[in-house]
Structures are given as structure tokens and as C-alpha cells.
Amino acid sequence: MILLLAALTAQAAAPVPTTPAAQLDACLAQARSDPAGAEQAARMLGRAGEACRGAALAGQDDYAGAATAFTAAARNAEVAHEARAADYWAQAGNAWLAAGDAAKARAALDAALAAGTLTDLKRGEAYLDRARALVATGDIKAARVDLDLATRDAADDPLAWLLSATLARRMGDLPRAKLDIAQALRRSADDASVQLEAGNIAAAAGDAAGAQAAWKEAARLAPDAPAGRSAANALTQFAGDAAK
Template sequence: MIPLLALLLAADDPAARCVSLARADPAEAERMAERWSLTGGAKAKQCLGLALTEQSRYGEAAAAFEDAARAAEVAKDAMAATYWAEAGNARLAANEPAKARAALDAALAAGTLQGMERGEAHLDRARALVATGDTKGARDDLDAATRDAAADPLAWLLSATLARRMNDLPRARADIAEALKRSADDAQVQLEAGNIAALSGDETGARKAWSAAQRIAPTAPAGVAAAQALAQFNGDHSNEKKP
């Protein structure tokens, strides 16, 4: 349980109230942020970004986070890097990878992100770089992501996927093994494990992983793709000559 003192402190903290409200009632959080923005500076703009994100209005959310980042930079507030990172993530969700990269460049250039937060920014920038065709840059960012955000299975999954696409199967196998350690119940992880096993000539491993992906999420894109991959092993022998 949350201590009573913490609850009382949160009640007096508009930023904490906003985070809670954004999850429970994002439309009301948006209205709160708009009122608060008259006096609240960067934190109020971040609040607006969070409320818009919860409503899946990602382009608008990104703009709000970018406004927060600029306000924080003017105020010499180290939180600017966090706001840029949030903007980059929202730009990715809005399918705007070039703008995402620009925001994430700003987040990482600040030099104030640490640990997991820095790793997640590298991970998001890698996603933006892949989307814009810069696989070499993405490789460098994924190396940083698997170091600083090693607990995140997505970092290992994307690193394995990129390694497979770059025909580096030893790296792909090593990284997908790390993803499986952290999230074996994720259909996307199992699908990629099957893809890598198949390219490595491991039919048994491919069957096992694809079957797991299909079982975990039979109607999701990863499960459907796994089912299609498994179909190649079943074979259609209808056109074969009978003895």
C-alpha cells in the first residue's frame, strides 16, 4: 500500500496528479494541463503530452513534449532530455521516424540521461534509424540499448532482428537467446526465434518457436505469421505424382 503521507504529498503535486489522472481520465487530464499551462511551464506541457498519449493522439502529444523540452532548456532544467525522449517515442507512435530521430538526437546530446532511460532513448533512436534506412546507425544504438537497457527484452529482440537482416546469424542467435530469457511468453520473440532458427538450418528449433508463437497469440500478427511459417513444413503434396 502507498503510505498516507505519500498520498497527501501527491495531492499537493500537480505533476503527480496529472500522471494519475492521465491514466484514469485522459480527457480531464488534458483539460487540467491546458489550465495549468498558464503558470506551470515545462511540467504542464509534459502533462498535456501524457494526456494526449493516453488518447492515442501521438502527433499532438509529441508536439506537447517538444514544447516542454524547449521550455526546460530555457529554464536550464535537466529534465529537457527526458522530454525530448518522450517526444521521440511519441513521434515513433505517430509513424514520423525522421522527427523521432531529431528529438532523440536532442535527448541523447544533452548527456544527462542515465541508465535505463538512456538505454530506452538509444532503443527508440534505433527504431527510427531502421525506419529511415540507416542500419549502421541503428546497430550502434542497439549495442548501447542492450548495454544500458539490458532488462528490456525489446532491446534484445530488435538487436536480434537487425542482426538477422544483416546476415549476422551468430549475433542474431545470441541476442534472441537473451530476449527469450526475459520474455519467452511474447509471441514476437518466439516468431523471431523461429525465423533465426530456420535461417540457421535448425528446423526443430524453428518449429518449436513458431508453434509457441502461434499458441501464445493465435490471432495477433506474430501468431498468424508463425502459422504461415509452419505451413511450409506441412507441405502441399496435392500436385505430387502418385506412385
């Protein structure tokens, strides 16, 4: 009974967010574990809750809805001269990428980076996402510039190095591709997508043994994922050698 009363007292004493900023932060925290509940809480906040609604919808795989909400949050923040505007534009861009709309993603990420307030990792991730949008819309040269910036500002993100290596291979720059995939492998050797690309680069360089080893690892790591299945399919070209 004493323990129960203590718990109830602690709950009663927990501070209730009162300012709009505190309410938004509480809603965003809820979105990580209870996106459906956070969506309802966001509606109660009105215009101030658009960012939380975006996070809640993303947590429910409604990426187009999330992108629309983040866009509204970014515009509201710009009107209010809030520093979070660039973050919301970046989140809108990421959500548009997940929704498969590269053109809208690029526009949102242009706005995020133009604000000049993103720094370090956040800026690097925005460059990375914009590079993905640029590749999808066929602007390879601009994507190369953004990936160079992404590997500078988000150097610990293996995805930045993976995409940089992939783009270098597609552009025929195998020395750069080898350097960048080595960085990706240093950070995430247990990622089937990284091993798949390592095999692709080795194959492009004429290194059959290296390609086979990397593809086998990708297939082992994720046999049922797209990267693992692609690696297994690539390995079929060596079936004749194994039979000899």
C-alpha cells in the same frame, strides 16, 4: 456515520498541490488513469502543463499531438534550464515513433541523448527508440551502434534484445542473432514476437525443427495477433511434411 465523517475529514485534509512542479506531478499521475481529465487539467496549467498534456494525449492514442506537446515541454524546460528537458525529448521521440514519423523521432531522440543527462535505463530506452528510428530511415549501421548501447543500458528490456537479434539476422550475422534472441527468450519467452523471431533465426540457420517449434509457440501464444498470424503462415511450409 462515524466512518463517513472520518472519510470526509481525511479527504479534506489531503494536501492540494500548490507549486507548479507539484501540480504537474499530480497531473501526470492523473494521466495514467484518467487521460481525458488530465488533458483538461493540463490546459489549466498553461505552458507548465505541456508534459502532462503529452501524456494525456498519448493515453488517448493521439500520438502526433502527444509528440508536439512533449516537444513544447522540452523546449520550455531547456529555456528554464530544467533537468527534465532530456526526458521530454525522449518522450517526444517515442511518441513520434508511435505516430509513424521516424525522421521527427530521430531528431527528438538526438536532442534527448545530446543533453547528456539521461542515465541507465532511460538512456538505454532512448538508444533503443533511436535505433528503431534509424532502422525506419534506412541507417542500419548507426542502428547497430545504438542497439549495442541499448542492450548495455537497458539490458533487462527484452525488446532491446529482440530488436538487436532481428537486426543481426537481417545483416547476416547469425551467431550474434542467436546470442541475442537467447537473451530475449530468457526475459520474455511468453512473447509471441520473441518466439516468431526465434523461429526466423532458426530458419535462417537451417534449423527446421527449431524454427517449427518456435513458430508453433508463437502461434499458440497469440493466434490473433500479427506475430501469431505470421508464425502460423510460416508453419504452412511444413504442411507437406506433416501429411507424409
